[in-house]
Amino acid sequence: MLFTVNKSPFTAGNLKSCLRYVTKESPILLYEDGVYGAMAGTALEPEMKETLKTNRVYALREDLKARGVANTIEGIQLVDYAGFVDLVAEHNICPWI
Amino acid sequence: MKFGILIMDGPYQHQASDSAYHFANAAVAKGHEIAGIFFYNDGVNNTTSLMTPPQDDRHISKRWSDFVQKNGIDAIVCIAAAKRRGITDANLIKGARISGLGQLTELGIKADRLVTFGD
Numbered sequence: 356m357l358f359t360v361n362k363s364p365f366t367a368g369n370l371k372s373c374l375r376y377v378t379k380e381s382p383i384l385l386y387e388d389g390v391y392g393a394m395a396g397t398a399l400e401p402e403m404k405e406t407l408k409t410n411r412v413y414a415l416r417e418d419l420k421a422r423g424v425a426n427t428i429e430g431i432q433l434v435d436y437a438g439f440v441d442l443v444a445e446h447n448i449c450p451w452i
Numbered sequence: 453m454k455f456g457i458l459i460m461d462g463p464y465q466h467q468a469s470d471s472a473y474h475f476a477n478a479a480v481a482k483g484h485e486i487a488g489i490f491f492y493n494d495g496v497n498n499t500t501s502l503m504t505p506p507q508d509d510r511h512i513s514k515r516w517s518d519f520v521q522k523n524g525i526d527a528i529v530c531i532a533a534a535k536r537r538g539i540t541d542a543n544l545i546k547g548a549r550i551s552g553l554g555q556l557t558e559l560g561i562k563a564d565r566l567v568t569f570g571d
Contacts, residue, residue: 361467387468387471436475436478437482439478441482443565450569450570452568
């Protein structure tokens with residue numbers, strides 16, 4: 356199951372609750388304001404790193420670029436919209452909106 | 453693979469419609485089929501032909517209209533949400549149709565994946 360998060364973890368609780376409920380090995384995709392969760396050096400980084408031990412985490416490159424986020428947490432994979440489509444084709448999707 | 457797309461937020465305020473548009477384009481480019489696009493709640497505002505954004509900005513409703521017509525995609529606008537927001541056949545973009553929520557269920561059944569974009 357692919358979990359997608361589109362809100363900043365610093366304004367909404369989506370990403371935090373997603374990290375709490377996500378099953379091991381389920382990939383997580385951060386897009387729109389959700390990409391702020393991929394930013395390196397934030398208070399959320401330790402939790403993201405913990406998640407990366409058991410889950411693959413992706414962030415949408417276009418949305419990172421639009422927000423000027425250049426430094427992402429090591430281990431988070433960047434995808435474009437084509438990669439987004441591939442992830443949805445590969446997994447059932449659970450939009451954590 | 454058959455994708456269904458659900459759009460629940462309006463244009464220019466939130467990114468949902470833009471994300472959905474880029475996703476749909478990428479899906480078509482990869483050879484996937486879009487079984488339908490359902491506009492629900494404030495998402496119906498993406499289908500008004502009356503919007504006239506500045507020329508240097510994207511024209512969201514025209515972009516959807518061109519996309520669904522070019523690719524022969526069924527674009528469905530929720531009637532209850534449309535009536536509340538003053539969207540009727542008189543100001544609906546070409547290529548879209550107004551219908552009931554049952555069509556969303558149909559889309560969910562028909563598509564392999566239903567992808568939701570909203571706030």
